[in-house]
Amino acid sequence: MPSARSYRYYDFVMAAFVCVLLCANLIGAAKVTEINLPLIGSVTFAAGVLFFPISYLFGDVLTEVYGYGRDRRVIWAGFGALVFAAVMSAVVVGLPPPADAFNSAYQSHLEGVFGNTPRIVAGSVIAFWCGSFVNSYVMARMKVWMQGRHLWMRTIGSTLCGELVDSGLFYVIAFGGIWPQEQLIKVIIAQYALKTAWEVLMTPVTYRVVAFLKRQEQEDYYDRDTHFNPFRLKP
Template identity: 70%
Template structure:
């Protein structure tokens, strides 16, 4: 049985929230490496997008658990389309000739510094998130069948462990290899992976509440028993 075309009350809102998080994580936070001194851990370097990017995987878990792999796949492609458009507009804005005045002479360099690497960030995100998110959703869907819908915590954490490993590794190598010092790149990649996975685990109680709420109000609890898991489709 395949997913039928039907309307849902909250599906579009979750899609919009997902796209917003994806854009913010790639255009605002991804290019900045931050360092904090944390209790017990000492000095930790991480990408600033760590504050909100893991939410995209939580959205992916919720979408797969409630609506199924096919509808999560549509949301992922919607996010990629938004990223491509943002990257194109960033390229246009950076390369438009600036007005000839003292303020714009300084401001143009700042714009280039913030958005000049957008193409690499987007390329890294497109490849990494495509691989990571679909792996995450695939593992989530298959584990739901194997566990017969029980142990949601094991599915959300288990799928994230695999998906985030693929995503984080691919993204930082593609986006920042040759830009950041290699030692910093390795440190940030490891930190990002561990922190993202831990955040997913910490958010498990909230994920439970959101999933339970959506299943009740949407009257949906989809099982991907006969789903075509190819990522190269938007069909349900």
């Protein structure tokens, strides 16, 4: 179990994680884009995929430096923030606007951006929770198994597992039975590939952040005796 001590940057990393998570889900989720990539062709994806993987980078950094137990608290903080944002969005969008042309038009814009269906909200929250815990668990186990070596292999390997769960769950829950099966599978594969590519590209940045935090915090936690129950809130 992580020792009961304070850290200089842990709270800042938690705040950054929750900020990225909320922005990626509230701002990016409403925008779908299509671009042409060399050798691949046309790819359609939600714009949030450009930023959501940053939350996995934070998850890797938290587990690598502070351990699974402290990352678990951050995941629950993010989960709570997502649930509150979903409830607040539903309440704000559901409130009737004044009966004038401007507010009626503005209401339609709010509904377009924040009026997600219950299935999309449920898919987003469940996929984040499951994917993040899978990512953290694999990261922690691989660190002990590899005795702290090959950080790049651990960050990419854990992301491959976590993002697979995240992407699969979200689209199946949100769009299963609505989209044609072929389209559903195509979008899941595209999202999964893009999210994983982010992790690979950001590996040098992850190395620098991890090295900085380990040096400043004097911490390099190994989860040898950790209770991996995701429902524990104690570190």
